[in-house]
Amino acid sequence: MSFTIRPVVSADTLALSRICLLTGDAGQSAEPLHRHPELPGLAWALPYVLLPSEIAHTWGFVLVDDAVPDEDHTTKAIKGYIVGASDTRAYESATNLEWWPDLRVRFPLKSDGEKRTKADQKYIDLLHRGPDPALEACLAVSTAHMHINLLPEVQRRGWGRKLIGYAVNHLRGQGIGAVWLGIDKRNTAAMNFYEKLGFKGINGAPNNLMALELNTWNEPRIE
Numbered sequence: 001m002s003f004t005i006r007p008v009v010s011a012d013t014l015a016l017s018r019i020c021l022l023t024g025d026a027g028q029s030a031e032p033l034h035r036h037p038e039l040p041g042l043a044w045a046l047p048y049v050l051l052p053s054e055i056a057h058t059w060g061f062v063l064v065d066d067a068v069p070d071e072d073h074t075t076k077a078i079k080g081y082i083v084g085a086s087d088t089r090a091y092e093s094a095t096n097l098e099w100w101p102d103l104r105v106r107f108p109l110k111s112d113g114e115k116r117t118k119a120d121q122k123y124i125d126l127l128h129r130g131p132d133p134a135l136e137a138c139l140a141v142s143t144a145h146m147h148i149n150l151l152p153e154v155q156r157r158g159w160g161r162k163l164i165g166y167a168v169n170h171l172r173g174q175g176i177g178a179v180w181l182g183i184d185k186r187n188t189a190a191m192n193f194y195e196k197l198g199f200k201g202i203n204g205a206p207n208n209l210m211a212l213e214l215n216t217w218n219e220p221r222i223e
């Protein structure tokens, strides 16, 4: 099987939402936890694709199965993604203005009889409260943060490393020297992956926040 990495486009959003769900419980599927399966993607993936990148300073790449026709934007074709924002504070402002308000209307805080799971409600509480702003300790390392998720069938085959390589290349092109991310504390597999790639803990931040200094990345980008 061969795959291509290309920039994400808005037609990819359903696939991103699905991938986010299928990896959304500390790396495992969150599908059984939700009646509203779109919630994880709405919180952690879609704003990076659907907000105007000139305002939110977002970017993203997807891993696409070459055997599936170009016009297929489902998870038949799209097997993983990496998304991020080069200016985290700008991203936070953009989501506060342009993203969370509509979702608060779509998902009222109180369910009013509609069936919700505990996990749904946790996300709905989050979108009403807004995610916590990034820690200054993280921003001192870099303005840029990211998220990466691959479907189980393509994990442990080197694609995560390659997607990070694309992100590194993109961020270097913007003159950025490091990138950081947050990891669910239960997701030890992801922590091991990041450590292997050279991510390190961040001074003054909890140990589930890690950063990569881009000058330590010396792998060739594999096309």
Ligand SMILES: CC(C)(COP(=O)(O)OP(=O)(O)OC[C@H]1O[C@@H](n2cnc3c(N)ncnc32)[C@H](O)[C@@H]1OP(=O)(O)O)[C@@H](O)C(=O)NCCC(=O)NCCS
Pocket (backbone or CB within 6 Å): 023, 026, 027, 028, 148, 149, 150, 151, 154, 155, 156, 157, 158, 159, 160, 161, 162, 182, 183, 184, 187, 188, 189, 190, 192, 193, 194, 196, 197
């Ligand atoms: C975590 C994730 C992005 C890693 O991507 P991947 O394609 O599976 O990882 P790669 O195959 O590129 O591995 C790169 C290196 O990390 C190591 N690695 C990957 N997963 C690992 C694990 N669970 N434990 C130990 N090492 C691991 C690999 O052995 C490899 O090292 P090597 O080249 O020296 O052998 C991917 O597995 C994933 O999306 N998981 C589910 C969602 C998730 O947890 N996302 C992260 C949220 S913070």
